[in-house]
Amino acid sequence: MNLLTIVLLYGSLLLFFGTASLIPIFRKGLSARICPLSISIISLLAAGTTITLSFLQPCIPGLHFEGWQLPFTNFSAGIDQLSTLFLIPLMLVTFSSALFGPSYLAAHPAGRMHWFFFSLLVVAMTAVLLAKNAFFFIISWETMSLAAYVLIVTANRESATIKAGWIFMVMAHVGTALLLALFFYIGSITGSYEFSVWNHHTFLPFEKNVIFILSLCAFGCKAGFIPFHLWLPLAHPAAPAHVSALLSGIMIKMGVYGIIRMLSFLAPFHAWWGITLVIIGGISALGGILFALGQQSIKRMLAFSSIENIGIIGIAAGLGISASASHEPTVTLFAFSGMFFHIISHSLFKSMLFLGAGTVIHATGTGDINRLGGLIKSMRTASNLFLIGTAALCGLPLMSGFIGELFIYTAGITGAIDTASPLVSLVSMAAVIIIALTGGLAITGFTALFGAAFLGEKRSEYHGHTEKPGRSMITAMTVPAVATMAIGIGSFFILPWCLGPVGILLHRTVPVTFTIPVFSLAFKTSAVLFIAAGLALITALMLRIINRKKNPPAKSPTWDCGYIAPDASMQYTSTSFSAPAISFFRRLVMPQQHLDRSTTLFPEKPWRFRTIVDDWFITRLLAPLSHKLQTLIARLHWLQNGKSEQYVFYIVITVTGIILWKLVLK
Amino acid sequence: MTTFLTEYLVSPLIALLAAPLVPGIINKTKAFFAGRNGPPLLQPYFDLIRLFRKESVYSTSTSWIFRAAPVIIFAATLCTTLFIPVFTFGKPLTFQSDLILLVYLLALARFFMILSALDTASAFEGMGASREAFFSAIAEPVTLICFLNVMRTNHSTSIGAALSSTSVVSDSISVILSALPFFIILLAENARIPFDDPTTHLELTMIHEVMILDNSGPGLALMEYSAAVKLWFFSLIIAKILLPDFAEASLLQFILLPALVGIIAVCIGIVESVMARVRLLKVPYLLFGAGVVALLGFFVSITGMLTW
Numbered sequence: 001m002n003l004l005t006i007v008l009l010y011g012s013l014l015l016f017f018g019t020a021s022l023i024p025i026f027r028k029g030l031s032a033r034i035c036p037l038s039i040s041i042i043s044l045l046a047a048g049t050t051i052t053l054s055f056l057q058p059c060i061p062g063l064h065f066e067g068w069q070l071p072f073t074n075f076s077a078g079i080d081q082l083s084t085l086f087l088i089p090l091m092l093v094t095f096s097s098a099l100f101g102p103s104y105l106a107a108h109p110a111g112r113m114h115w116f117f118f119s120l121l122v123v124a125m126t127a128v129l130l131a132k133n134a135f136f137f138i139i140s141w142e143t144m145s146l147a148a149y150v151l152i153v154t155a156n157r158e159s160a161t162i163k164a165g166w167i168f169m170v171m172a173h174v175g176t177a178l179l180l181a182l183f184f185y186i187g188s189i190t191g192s193y194e195f196s197v198w199n200h201h202t203f204l205p206f207e208k209n210v211i212f213i214l215s216l217c218a219f220g221c222k223a224g225f226i227p228f229h230l231w232l233p234l235a236h237p238a239a240p241a242h243v244s245a246l247l248s249g250i251m252i253k254m255g256v257y258g259i260i261r262m263l264s265f266l267a268p269f270h271a272w273w274g275i276t277l278v279i280i281g282g283i284s285a286l287g288g289i290l291f292a293l294g295q296q297s298i299k300r301m302l303a304f305s306s307i308e309n310i311g312i313i314g315i316a317a318g319l320g321i322s323a324s325a326s327h328e329p330t331v332t333l334f335a336f337s338g339m340f341f342h343i344i345s346h347s348l349f350k351s352m353l354f355l356g357a358g359t360v361i362h363a364t365g366t367g368d369i370n371r372l373g374g375l376i377k378s379m380r381t382a383s384n385l386f387l388i389g390t391a392a393l394c395g396l397p398l399m400s401g402f403i404g405e406l407f408i409y410t411a412g413i414t415g416a417i418d419t420a421s422p423l424v425s426l427v428s429m430a431a432v433i434i435i436a437l438t439g440g441l442a443i444t445g446f447t448a449l450f451g452a453a454f455l456g457e458k459r460s461e462y463h464g465h466t467e468k469p470g471r472s473m474i475t476a477m478t479v480p481a482v483a484t485m486a487i488g489i490g491s492f493f494i495l496p497w498c499l500g501p502v503g504i505l506l507h508r509t510v511p512v513t514f515t516i517p518v519f520s521l522a523f524k525t526s527a528v529l530f531i532a533a534g535l536a537l538i539t540a541l542m543l544r545i546i547n548r549k550k551n552p553p554a555k556s557p558t559w560d561c562g563y564i565a566p567d568a569s570m571q572y573t574s575t576s577f578s579a580p581a582i583s584f585f586r587r588l589v590m591p592q593q594h595l596d597r598s599t600t601l602f603p604e605k606p607w608r609f610r611t612i613v614d615d616w617f618i619t620r621l622l623a624p625l626s627h628k629l630q631t632l633i634a635r636l637h638w639l640q641n642g643k644s645e646q647y648v649f650y651i652v653i654t655v656t657g658i659i660l661w662k663l664v665l666k
Numbered sequence: 667m668t669t670f671l672t673e674y675l676v677s678p679l680i681a682l683l684a685a686p687l688v689p690g691i692i693n694k695t696k697a698f699f700a701g702r703n704g705p706p707l708l709q710p711y712f713d714l715i716r717l718f719r720k721e722s723v724y725s726t727s728t729s730w731i732f733r734a735a736p737v738i739i740f741a742a743t744l745c746t747t748l749f750i751p752v753f754t755f756g757k758p759l760t761f762q763s764d765l766i767l768l769v770y771l772l773a774l775a776r777f778f779m780i781l782s783a784l785d786t787a788s789a790f791e792g793m794g795a796s797r798e799a800f801f802s803a804i805a806e807p808v809t810l811i812c813f814l815n816v817m818r819t820n821h822s823t824s825i826g827a828a829l830s831s832t833s834v835v836s837d838s839i840s841v842i843l844s845a846l847p848f849f850i851i852l853l854a855e856n857a858r859i860p861f862d863d864p865t866t867h868l869e870l871t872m873i874h875e876v877m878i879l880d881n882s883g884p885g886l887a888l889m890e891y892s893a894a895v896k897l898w899f900f901s902l903i904i905a906k907i908l909l910p911d912f913a914e915a916s917l918l919q920f921i922l923l924p925a926l927v928g929i930i931a932v933c934i935g936i937v938e939s940v941m942a943r944v945r946l947l948k949v950p951y952l953l954f955g956a957g958v959v960a961l962l963g964f965f966v967s968i969t970g971m972l973t974w
Binding site for chain 1: 718721722723724725726727728729731734736737738740741742744745748759761762763764765766767769770771773774776777780781783784785786787788789790791792793795796797799800802803804805806807809810811814817818821822823869879880883884885888946950964968
């Protein structure tokens with residue numbers, strides 16, 4: 001019964017989004033307000049229903065229903081715990097983004113069809129999660145990429161945006177091409193394009209390896225593992241804030257979903273997959289955070305940090321896979337439940353941070369961290385919400401980011417200490433070291449961001465839209481912020497969501513006794529967090545009592561160490577803050593330094609020094625490579641010269657070839 | 667309730683009472699090496715009392731973060747002492763991978779320390795915060811490897827349980843490979859020489875001291891108190907590692923454990939007296955060295971698992 005409700009709900013959702021989004025074609029002014037409102041209401045309803053039902057019936061056995069029958073395929077769809085896990089954050093983030101969008105677009109007008117493509121993106125992502133057939137999956141997947149492409153390129157008319165959209169398109173289609181190859185390969189093995197058939201098919205070890213490599217590359221392009229990450233740091237800053245929230249919070253997770261869905265057909269796993277994933281995840285995590293450290297734009301920094309978090313998810317997946325291949329149930333369970341928890345938590349806090357970046361850009365007209373400062377005084381609520389997101393991103397206790405990392409660490413620690421297999425020990429140790437270093441660098445980078453942009457004194461005059469963000473923007477940020485804190489404090493409430501998909505992934509039911517340590521860790525952590533919060537309250541109260549006896553605290557300027565004319569421009573900027581880390585890792589990050597020095601003895605103009613951290617995968621690797629490729633391919637231009645008769649001739653040649661091949665074969 | 671108080675709150679209470687003694691011993695040792703008489707052993711207590719009685723001055727640049735930071739830092743630091751048993755009757759709060767919570771509570775403290783420094787809009791405090799952030803980022807994996815070494819030799823996934831079991835570290839190689847990097851981490855995390863000079867007078871070269879330049883009165887007292895508790899906490903862990911088997915669970919521990927903490931404090935004092943602060947650029951390499959030593963300890967125990 002409950003399942004039917006969910007299915008009906010998502011069906012009506014698809015229908016409604018479809019019709020609602022058609023409005024902009026007819027009436028412009030009205031639809032700009034009605035569309036986002038209806039999208040947010042429906043997505044909130046959908047989120048509420050899914051959450052309630054997942055609590056009422058935690059063990060959804062999985063539902064499969066046949067869709068339209070087409071000659072070559074049918075649009076079968078279904079919902080199971082793995083889809084639910086991704087659906088809930090999808091609906092919550094859609095709600096926030098749709099609520100946030102109108103006021104942001106008022107100052108940064110986007111294309112006319114913005115809300116049409118926005119709802120198309122959401123519907124396509126829902127369809128990806130519900131698809132139980134390869135063709136249905138790939139159609140939804142492609143729709144998702146195209147809708148996202150349109151949302152990116154219609155954001156504004158800058159050339160950087162077009163370039164970002166172009167690279168996004170190329171990467172999306174590299175992924176789709178690999179995905180087609182993957183699906184045709186599995187289809188040729190199993191003789192079917194139904195996921196339910198794939199699920200029960202026993203693959204040979206060689207076939208499994210091919211499927212794993214293909215799905216890692218195909219879905220890696222969307223997830224943003226290094227070196228498939230190229231589009232992320234370009235597309236996220238280019239898109240409007242609420243679209244970046246959806247892209248970074250949810251769409252890159254679709255890549256993760258794809259890998260997990262494919263892996264679920266392949267259990268039992270091979271150990272080397274786990275090692276590969278830990279290596280790729282480790283490179284993505286470290287590389288992502290190191291590049292993030294050097295950025296000056298809030299949104300670019302957040303985009304690189306998404307690569308870092310995808311890396312952490314990859315490390316967790318790798319740890320779980322290698323542990324499951326070595327039959328270490330505790331490590332496996334902790335690694336996978338940590339991975340699923342981190343997926344939910346990253347969706348929430350990252351989309352919230354992107355919305356926060358949107359409020360900053362909306363209010364000040366700039367996203368350059370080094371030009372901001374003191375925002376906590378002018379926009380207090382938004383800054384405090386941003387602080388929650390920053391703390392969650394750094395994995396600090398009381399926030400959801402901590403719990404995900406705690407589980408992954410627990411898997412790593414248990415693997416490093418308490419296993420009989422040296423392989424798991426080494427992989428676990430590597431995972432722990434990488435996550436610890438990443439966590440430390442994340443604190444460096446994001447204290448720099450928050451400290452430079454929100455604390456201290458204003459560095460320049462702002463030319464923004466309004467001084468304070470509106471109520472809808474604040475509400476849109478509050479929902480994921482509250483969710484982040486709530487699941488950070490009471491993590492055990494949503495543990496069933498994270499434990500359920502583990503069974504699907506491993507292709508077996510997880511015994512209840514195995515899940516006890518996970519729950520016990522969540523409970524005890526919450527208990528300690530309450531003690532810590534209590535201690536903080538007691539200290540604050542005592543401090544208050546001590547202070548009450550005295551005069552009210554005096555105010556004075558910051559002590560200037562004897563310098564008589566301190567200036568806001570003397571504050572440490574985000575770039576100077578992270579300079580030690582950047583220069584220590586300079587061989588990995590390759591920062592470019594520019595110094596405009598004056599040559600005269602008495603300088604007439606000030607010297608200027610700039611450090612730029614560019615994604616050298618694009619500037620030093622991809623750009624020369626594609627340039628060489630272009631000169632090579634230019635020699636074949638005569639093949640595609642725009643004459644239709646010649647194209648028809650190609651068809652004739654192809655058909656003749658097929659006929660000949662058929663004849664020879666017979 | 668009474669069992670809760672006696673079992674869990676023993677460690678934090680002892681930490682609260684004894685922590686300021688550690689900097690006192692360090693200062694006395696340094697004075698001895700300098701040929702001075704030095705401040706009294708209890709001077710840190712007097713300082714704290716004096717600061718708590720003063721009134722606060724807040725900078726006009728600061729926000730609520732600057733005022734809340736000392737409280738959060740103090741609570742988070744004190745909370746970490748819950749996990750480490752002082753004597754065998756003081757039961758620690760042990761559970762699987764409690765050390766992550768411990769390390770991240772310290773990270774929470776650091777996070778607010780950095781933000782409160784940046785909140786003052788002072789270039790010097792920003793400089794200190796930048797160094798603190800980067801050096802701690804390098805120190806974090808090293809700290810974890812050190813903890814994991816101790817836990818691995820005890821086959822326990824909980825640091826509290828590992829440190830309260832009767833034989834913490836049995837053979838001498840493991841003792842050296844666990845305790846030595848831990849001592850380096852202690853110096854780094856607590857801003858001691860050779861990483862940072864707590865007594866320097868030039869803001870440009872400071873790390874920890876420059877970050878609390880603008881704190882005053884009770885706020886500064888809380889900052890100093892949490893620094894002392896953190897120093898106590900790290901010294902206690904090393905003392906637990908070094909505590910010989912026979913002393914555990916006997917009356918001897920009440921003499922030996924405080925004596926060991928005292929010896930560690932003296933060692934810190936000696937290091938500070940005979941060494942100079944290294945160049946800031948060299949600090950990451952020093953931490954890296956500690957990490958390599960700790961990793962060696964881990965590999966030594968891994969080799970025991972392999973069949974040759």
